[in-house]
Amino acid sequence: MEDCLFCKISQGEIPSTKVYEDDDFFAFKDINPVAPVHVLVVPKKHIANIASLTEEDAAVAGKMLYAIQKVAHLLGLDKDGYRVVFNTGEKAGQTVLHMHAHILGGKEMAWPGV
Ligand code: AMP
Ligand code: ZN
Numbered sequence: 001m002e003d004c005l006f007c008k009i010s011q012g013e014i015p016s017t018k019v020y021e022d023d024d025f026f027a028f029k030d031i032n033p034v035a036p037v038h039v040l041v042v043p044k045k046h047i048a049n050i051a052s053l054t055e056e057d058a059a060v061a062g063k064m065l066y067a068i069q070k071v072a073h074l075l076g077l078d079k080d081g082y083r084v085v086f087n088t089g090e091k092a093g094q095t096v097l098h099m100h101a102h103i104l105g106g107k108e109m110a111w112p113g114v
Pocket of ligand 2: 001
């Protein structure tokens with residue numbers, strides 16, 4: 001999609017610190033980390049957020065969880081655990097309207113965190 005930051009990052013048009021890539025997903029370090037490990041996983045297909053998923057997107061949405069598992073493994077987060085966050089919509093603080101999972105780790109995290 002034109003003028004979408006995460007479409008441009010996943011297509012290599014805007015630089016990022018890449019962590020993982022396959023045919024369907026791209027993962028890169030968050031520019032403003034809120035945890036010692038903070039990586040974003042995005043589908044290469046432009047989907048705005050979970051709220052805008054259609055049945056046609058079900059396969060990519062399912063595969064995204066598996067991509068998140070692979071990225072967390074690459075980051076060495078398996079043993080200690082990690083948090084996965086999908087900010088969805090305005091009140092949740094979603095600032096980039098291209099669906100993305102935040103993988104957060106490397107520290108003890110409190111819950112509930114809202
Ligand atoms: P959200 O607020 O859930 O929409 O998350 C968007 C995230 O994208 C924020 O954590 C930002 O720090 C991050 N971000 C924005 N621009 C960039 C960029 N150019 N490279 C990497 N991360 C970015
Ligand atoms: Zn996009």
